[in-house]
Amino acid sequence: MVRKQARVSLKDIADELGISQTAVSFAINDKPGVSDETKRNVKAMARKLGWTPTYAAQALSSSRTMTVGFAPSRSVDDYQTESFMLHFMAGAQMALSRKGYGLLFSPCDSTEEEMQVYRDWAKSKRVDAVILVDLRSEDPRPRLLKELGMPAVLAGGPDPDDAIPSLSIDDSRTMESVLVHLSLLGHRRIAYLAGDSNLDYCMERTKAFESFTASRGLGPLWVEFTDFDVNKAVSITQRLLAEEEHPTAFIFESETLAAASIRVITEIKVRQSERAGDDDSQRYPYNMPATVSFEDSFICESLYPSVTAVHRDAGEYGTLVAKLLLKRLSGRAVAGNRKVLTPQLVVRESTRLASAR
Structure with missing residues (x-):
């Protein structure tokens, strides 16, 4: 008959270190009352002995739900x-x-x-x-x-x-980085398809967009709020591309807004090329407006053209x-x-x- 190995307890750790069980409990749970050195020693001994917490007991003893x-x-x-x-x-x-x-x-x-x-x-x-x-x-x-x-x-x-x-x-200078990149490529007519005007980070990006473009004398410019609705983003993109002085670059709040809009941009540009009989240098994808997404994911990598994006972990x-x-x-x-x-x-x-x- 194989005897089941006894579970390592806080008392076992305390006995090994020659300290009280209360001190071990405080150290394990990162509570004040014991020194950082004691916490390090307790956690090292816990690893050495193979101690693992019993979460139900931990919750009961601390009146927590964990x-x-x-x-x-x-x-x-x-x-x-x-x-x-x-x-x-x-x-x-x-x-x-x-x-x-x-x-x-x-x-x-x-x-x-x-x-x-x-x-x-x-x-x-x-x-x-x-x-x-x-x-x-x-x-x-x-x-x-x-x-x-x-x-x-x-x-x-x-x-x-x-x-x-x-x-x-x-994120303080991220919009500036995007706009510097686009302006160095020669883009002056830029559209920003933002998310929700009630969200703090969307408004911060909008302010940064307006401040930078004003200081560089770029324009005409567009800021449109999509409420993260892809259908709304597509509709706005179609409307802006139909303008005589349409944007040459689009910034999208998310990769899903970018993906949906790039699809319709592609359809529009392919039709325009076919009607105009453009040479190869002016055909899709070389006649596409530049696009940037404020969110990065496998979607941005998988699309064609792949999408320039702001990456956060x-x-x-x-x-x-x-x-x-x-x-x-x-x-x-x-x-x-x-x-x-x-x-x-x-x-x-x-x-x-x-x-x-």
Whole structure:
């Protein structure tokens, strides 16, 4: 008969190090009260002995659910086409799971529904904390979470009321990088098909677009809000291309808006070439307007022409946001607002092949 090996306990770790079991518990759970050196020694011994947490016992002993809530007010359809948020969630879950936490995903149809979810979670003590995304103008959610006493961090921002700490991607000069790239290629008539005018990051990009183009004397220019609706983006693209002085370059808020619009641009340009009998240098894809996406994914790489895009590591961003939240849950001090992960412009065929005419 094979005897089952006894599970390693906190007491075993304490005995090996000659410290109290309470000190081991504080160190394992990153609680204040023990030194950083003790935490390192405890965690090293835990790894050596093969200790693993019993999450049910951990939750009971700390009165925690070991669950983090995530209830963004976005359509479920968005998650079928947009890759950034899926990678963000995967990165967050990876960091949370290492500390025994799970991510409770509850998508909502509106801000009002999202806020009610937070009230319900606080009342039932369903989650220990919340990850907030998509900061809006005059956003009531950070203030509500503070009133509910629910620990939270904001991915984005910063929150102007400083109700909750935030971690945002350092996007301050990204629009400028895109516009410098396009203007160096000779483009002066540029259209920006933005997302939602209520979203903080969309308006920041819009302000950067208007400021840069005004300082360089570019024009005519267009800023159109699509509400992330691909049909609306396609309709706007068709309308702008029909203008006599049409844009020679398009900037799209997301890769899905870019993909849908490039399809209709291709159809229009192929028909124009056939009617005009253009020579090879003026045929598709060389007569295409330049296109840039503010989100990068396999879609941008797979399209033809492949799409120049702003690349952010969404998975790493989710991991960093989750780690900031875990720091809050451990009782450690958290800085108000920080920026990380400066995006990179990945230049592909959509701006190499296109010319400014």
